[in-house]
Amino acid sequence: MEISQLYEIFRASTGVNTDSRTIQAGQLFFALKGENFDGNAYAAKALEAGASYAVVSEDCPGDEPRFIRVPDTLRCLKELAACHRSELHIPVIGLTGTNGKTTTKELIREVLSTHFRVSATRGNLNNDIGVPLTVLSITPEDEIAVVEMGANHPDDISALTWVSQPDYGLITNVGKAHLLGFGSFEGVKKAKGQLYDWLSAHDGQAFLNVDDADLFEMASARPLSIIPYGVEGEGAVILPASAEKPFLRMEIGGEVLETQLVGAYNAANVMAAVTVGRQFGVPLRDALAAIAAYTPSMNRSQMRRTGRNTLIEDAYNANPSSMAVALENLRRMEGKKAALLGEMRELGTESLAEHVRVVETLKSMDLEKVCLVGDEFRKALEQSSIKAECFADSDALAAWLQDHPITGCMVLVKGSRGTRMEKTIASL
Numbered sequence: 309m310e311i312s313q314l315y316e317i318f319r320a321s322t323g324v325n326t327d328s329r330t331i332q333a334g335q336l337f338f339a340l341k342g343e344n345f346d347g348n349a350y351a352a353k354a355l356e357a358g359a360s361y362a363v364v365s366e367d368c369p370g371d372e373p374r375f376i377r378v379p380d381t382l383r384c385l386k387e388l389a390a391c392h393r394s395e396l397h398i399p400v401i402g403l404t405g406t407n408g409k410t411t412t413k414e415l416i417r418e419v420l421s422t423h424f425r426v427s428a429t430r431g432n433l434n435n436d437i438g439v440p441l442t443v444l445s446i447t448p449e450d451e452i453a454v455v456e457m458g459a460n461h462p463d464d465i466s467a468l469t470w471v472s473q474p475d476y477g478l479i480t481n482v483g484k485a486h487l488l489g490f491g492s493f494e495g496v497k498k499a500k501g502q503l504y505d506w507l508s509a510h511d512g513q514a515f516l517n518v519d520d521a522d523l524f525e526m527a528s529a530r531p532l533s534i535i536p537y538g539v540e541g542e543g544a545v546i547l548p549a550s551a552e553k554p555f556l557r558m559e560i561g562g563e564v565l566e567t568q569l570v571g572a573y574n575a576a577n578v579m580a581a582v583t584v585g586r587q588f589g590v591p592l593r594d595a596l597a598a599i600a601a602y603t604p605s606m607n608r609s610q611m612r613r614t615g616r617n618t619l620i621e622d623a624y625n626a627n628p629s630s631m632a633v634a635l636e637n638l639r640r641m642e643g644k645k646a647a648l649l650g651e652m653r654e655l656g657t658e659s660l661a662e663h664v665r666v667v668e669t670l671k672s673m674d675l676e677k678v679c680l681v682g683d684e685f686r687k688a689l690e691q692s693s694i695k696a697e698c699f700a701d702s703d704a705l706a707a708w709l710q711d712h713p714i715t716g717c718m719v720l721v722k723g724s725r726g727t728r729m730e731k732t733i734a735s736l
Contacts, residue, residue, distance in 0.1 A: 309376055314363070314384070315391045317376075321360050324385070324444045326437065333358035338385050339365065340437065351375065382436065386471050389440035393473045396446060396453075401584065402472050404457040404465055404503050405480030406496065407630040408577045409434065411569070411604060412480050413456045415581035418598040423590050424451040434458035439468045452588065460489045460654075462499050469506035476535075476587075477503045478515040478580060482522050483629025488656040501526045508532050515583055517541075517576050537583035539575045546572050550642060554611060554618070554718075565596045570609040570620050571637035616715045617646075617736050622722040623729040626652050628662045631722065635669050638720045644676045646714050648732055650702060650723020651682025663688035670694055676717055681705055681727050702731040709735035 318324065322334035328350035331337060337354035339347030339362060348369075351362040355374055363376045363384055378384040393400070403413050410432050417428040427450040429442045434456040446453050457468040482497050490496045507514050508530045516527050519538035527534060539546065539558075547557035547564070549572075556567045556574050560582060567578065578599055585595040604610050610621040622634055631652060638645055647670060655662050663684045670678050671694040678696035680689065686698050699705040702723075709732060719736055723729035 309378070311384075311387050311391050314376065314388055315395075317361055318388060318392070318444070324388075324441060325354075325359070326385075326441070328354040328357065331357040331359050334360050336360060337362040338381050339363060339368065340381050340385070341365070347381070385440045386436070386467075389443040389471045390473070392446070393443050393471065398446075398451055398453060399476060399588075400453045400455060400472060400474045401476045401478065402455050402457055402469060402474030402503055402506075403478045403480070404459065404500055405478075406483035406485045406500070406627065407633075408480040408574070409456050409458065411574065411609070412478070412577040412580050413454055414604075415577055415599055415602060416454050416584045418602050419581045419585035419590055419595045420452055420454070420588060422585075422594045422598050424588070425449055426452050426454065428454040429456040432456070432458070436464070436467065439471050443472055457503070459499050460486045462490060462495060463502070465499055465502040466505070469503060473510070474503070474506065474512060475510075476513050476515065476584075477507045478584070479503055479523055479526075480577065480580070481517070481520060481629070482526070483627060484655070484658070484662065485627035485629065486654045487658055488654040491656075497522065497526060501530075504530050504532055515580060515587075517580065519576065535583065535587055537579045539579055542579060542583075544575070544579060546575050549640065554641070560596065561592050563592060563596055566600055568600075568603050568611075570604075570611045570622075571633065572640075573633040573637065574609065614736055616713065617717050617719050619733065619736055620718065620720045620722075621730065621733060622720065623650075623733075624725065626650065626722050626724045628652060628655070628665070631666055632669070634720060634722050635666070635673065638718065639673050641718045644717045645674070646677040646679075646717040646719045647673075647675055648679045648705065648719060648721045648729065648736075649681065649685070650727025650729040651680075651684040653684075653724040653726055659684055660687055664691050667692045667694055667696075670696070677714055679705055679708075681723060681729065702728045706732045706735045 321336040325335045326338045326340050331354050337359040339351045348364050351364045361374045366377045420426045427446045455472045459465050479500050482500050513533040516534045517538050518536045518541040545559040556569045558565045582595050667688045680698045721729050
């Protein structure tokens with residue numbers, strides 16, 4: 309079947325779904341394959357649940373007339389999304405970066421939503437499946453779209469820009485993450501820079517943090533139309549945090565902004581959202597009100613008080629650059645402090661050196677307690693004299709905390725997703 313024919317079927321449907329368990333009437337089901345699943349096995353069930361058609365592999369068993377057989381269902385999903393994008397006549401903002409992608413995307417969505425109907429990536433559906441689904445969820449009623457794009461491998465962003473075809477782009481930052489896939493920091497810069505490459509080749513514009521030397525260098529190396537932003541670049545001021553006012557506070561354009569975000573490292577994300585809003589005519593006061601009302605979720609720099617401690621829950625993920633800024637933020641906090649850190653994964657040959665660097669940073673801080681999780685931190689501790697507890701996994705740490713409670717501290721909880729550091733929170 310030609311993609312144009314499939315697009316007509318899509319337009320007559322109620323949307324696209326890749327999970328047979330959540331099918332709604334009239335949806336188009338895509339039977340995707342993965343290492344541990346094969347959607348073809350659930351295609352018939354999806355039709356029974358109300359799907360209008362099921363896009364399946366050519367070798368899918370059965371003679372169901374509503375099976376649409378294609379050589380590669382994921383490739384077909386991407387082609388359908390690209391086709392849909394070409395039919396849309398609204399600005400699309402593509403967003404990527406090593407850290408802060410989801411927070412920045414959410415802030416931009418909140419700001420733009422004060423004046424527009426906005427379609428934005430849900431949660432962190434930013435991979436080769438999530439981006440096509442995000443694009444296909446854009447409706448004729450939407451006025452602006454914000455598409456978050458993640459990358460673990462060198463050509464991921466190139467493939468995702470082909471699907472989303474952004475008119476505007478924003479790279480939050482570049483840092484050491486997924487080095488196992490990218491090979492090096494230079495590999496990270498090259499991979500993320502593919503968003504700038506797309507914009508350069510298609511007369512797009514890039515929102516550029518001019519305070520960031522790496523991004524400035526990357527942008528300057530391309531014939532790129534720039535919309536600048538930055539804390540220093542725009543004369544914004546980060547106001548002091550305190551135990552009474554622990555969240556990020558800023559003065560922007562003569563207005564004081566009190567956010568519910570933890571850490572001065574979020575200031576650049578705030579300025580990105582303000583600048584995107586300004587580009588589309590959102591008044592500063594409306595933008596700041598939207599940002600002030602935003603509450604982070606999904607264990608991303610959330611701060612809350614328990615019966616014994618104040619927690620900075622940043623357990624969604626970790627890499628050397630995000631760990632560094634989280635620890636620097638903790639260093640600036642007043643009072644007793646503790647750090648519960650899970651190992652950083654996918655760092656390849658640089659893993660031990662990066663974990664040693666974190667341990668040395670911890671050694672330089674005035675901390676009541678340091679608890680580390682994972683074999684990489686265990687090996688790093690062998691090269692340091694820091695006093696710390698180390699555990700094989702977060703379950704073991706949670707059990708230890710029951711018998712060795714931490715009390716009266718500001719506690720940072722952070723680690724790579726696979727360490728599941730959020731399991732320790734109930735013991736704090």
